[in-house]
Amino acid sequence: MADPPSSHDELTKINIKLEQLLLSQANLSNTLHDIANRTTILENQSPLPHSSSSTTRPLKFDLPTFNGFDALGWIFKVNQFFDYHHTPPDQRIQIASFYLEGQALACFQWMFNNGLLSSWEAFLQALELRFAPSKFDDPIAALCKLTQTQSLHEYLSEFETLANRISDYPPNFYLSCFLSGLKPPLRREVTALQPPDLPHAIALAKLHEDKFRPSIPPLNCFGRTPTPPPPLSLSPSIPPKPLPPLLPTPTNKIPIKRLTEAEMQVRRDKNLCFNCDERYTRGHQCKPQFLLLTTFDSENPDDCLLSEDSTLTEESPSEAGLISLHAFSGHWTPRTFRVTGSIQGYAVQILVDTGATHNFIQHRVAQFLHLPTQPTPSPLRVMVGNGEFLPCSSFCPNVTLTLDNQEFSIDLYPLKLSGTDVVLGVHWLSMISPFVMDYNGPLMRFNWQQKLVELKGDPGPNPSPISAHQLRRLHNTDRVEALFQLTLESHPIPVPSSSNPSTTETTLPSSPEPTLQALISRYSTLFSTPTSLPPTRPTDHSITLSPNTQPISVRPYRYPHF
Secondary structure, three states: OOOOOOHHHHHHHHHHHHHHHHHHHHHHEEEEEEEEEEEEHHHHOOOOOOOOOOOOOOOOOOOOOOOOHHHHHHHHHHHHHHHHHOOOHHHHHOOOOOOHHHHHHHHHHHHOOOOOOOOHHHHHHHHHHOOOOOOOOOOHHHHHHHHOOOOOOHHHHHHHHHHOOOOOOHHHHHHHHHHHHHHHHHHHHHHOOOOOOOHHHHHHHHHHHHOOOOOOOOOOEEEOOOOOOOOOOOOOOOOOOOOOOOOOOOOOOOOOOOOOOHHHHHHOOEEEEOOOOOOOOOOOOOOOOOOOOOOOOOOOHHHHHOOOOHHHHOOOEEEEEEEHHHHHHHOOOOOHHHHEEEEEOEEEEEEEEHHHHHOOEEEEHHHOOOOOOEEEEEEEEEEOOOOOOOEEEOOOOOOOOOOOOEEEEEEEEOOOOOOOOEEEHHHHHHHOOEEEEEOOOEEEEEEEEOOOOEEEEEEEEOOOOOOOHHHHHHOOOOOOOOOOOOOOOOOOOOOOOOOOOOOOOOOOOOOOHHHHHHHHOHHHHHHHOOOOOOOOOOOOOOOOOOOOHHHHHHHHOOOOOO
16 A cells, blocks of 8 residues: 655645746746737837728729830839839839830840849849930039020929939039029029028929019010000009000991892892892802901112211201111011010010111010110100101110020110010111121021020011901901902993094004004904994804704703893
């Protein structure tokens, strides 16, 4: 019979179980502490871009296709696409191959067949070397030399395209490049506000461009003068006065001729058309009337001008100036040279006139641009080509005129012109002399500040015919300045004198040519005035039908000449 366990053995077993429990408790405590640490880390981490609640589905994006155009932009997009979806690098090449087209697909096939696709980075580098701009095209130099020539939107697009190819440069570098490329008036406005960074500079530039957006439209001497926009001023306290139109608005309406019942009956009796004087028949159409636009032209416009010596001699007490009639009235001729320039950022139409002694500007344009004026040292009387004198007592000194990105500082004399904004005369031509003028182009070349400047003139007007409906609409909107109609007049045929009706000779010139006189005398019977019907003939011609001919079957039809 076995001995009962002693108390020492029982105590040993209890100690062993206690140690096991303590070890299990320690393991459980470590596990709980590890779980708590992981929970804290997960709470502190930011959620993944595509993680959302259980009720929101992840967004789906389509990778754009690449055909070889804008390689740098596509590389940026494809990296963003794969980073968002956490695509492994070893799968990116195969997925990207489905979005290649054209030359890009051909380049990928060549690299795939020759075993050149070692990694995703190597594939992107190969695309950049093949389709991105070469290193010869320095984006830093292009960004520093970039200037605004058109609108601010186009300038921003070119600036951002070049700036995206540059990295590791301070923000002040981009700000300086952006400000230096703006147009001078806009650059002065934005720089004066001292923007702290590039986004603020862009916002200020857009604000000032919208502020000065209404500009002087080109004036048309043949159509109605457009209403000028309100003058722009930095101080809005004094409202500007509206400028008067260059030409008075026509008030006469084209009369609409309406026939009375008696007149309509008379035309019915005479079988005349109600709208024209032609005979009315079935299918009658009135002959169209053409509107012809004519301009004044002269083989030698300088013929209208007096010589400079005679003008100066006649106007010796005061200074005299000359301006041709075409420049004053705004008419276009084959020997006029028009070009578009700018003053203070506003577009103006310029006429280069070799017959003008001074430089002139429209009085209303000078007021619109708020150009400072000074009194002339002596009274100036400007003689127009038609002999009329116009007084001019002030001038605008040192006005900056921009032509083909070249600036000229000239004095302008305000004058009431028509059709053009600025007239450049001998004063400006002497500054750029010598120059070459080609009226066939029209083209003008000269050297200015050691640079070859080539000005391309604006083409002349090209009138085109319009319909009666379009003419009526132009007249109803007061856009017609004048109407001209050309008609053909028939000269009456000389008739015999009433005192001697039997004479058969017509009125001849006082001294006809001897040969012509002999010919008329020889065939006097032919040139005599007929007094009766033609003489009868001895034979009456008849149309003989074939024997046994039957009448043809023709449906009843009313011919218009019966």
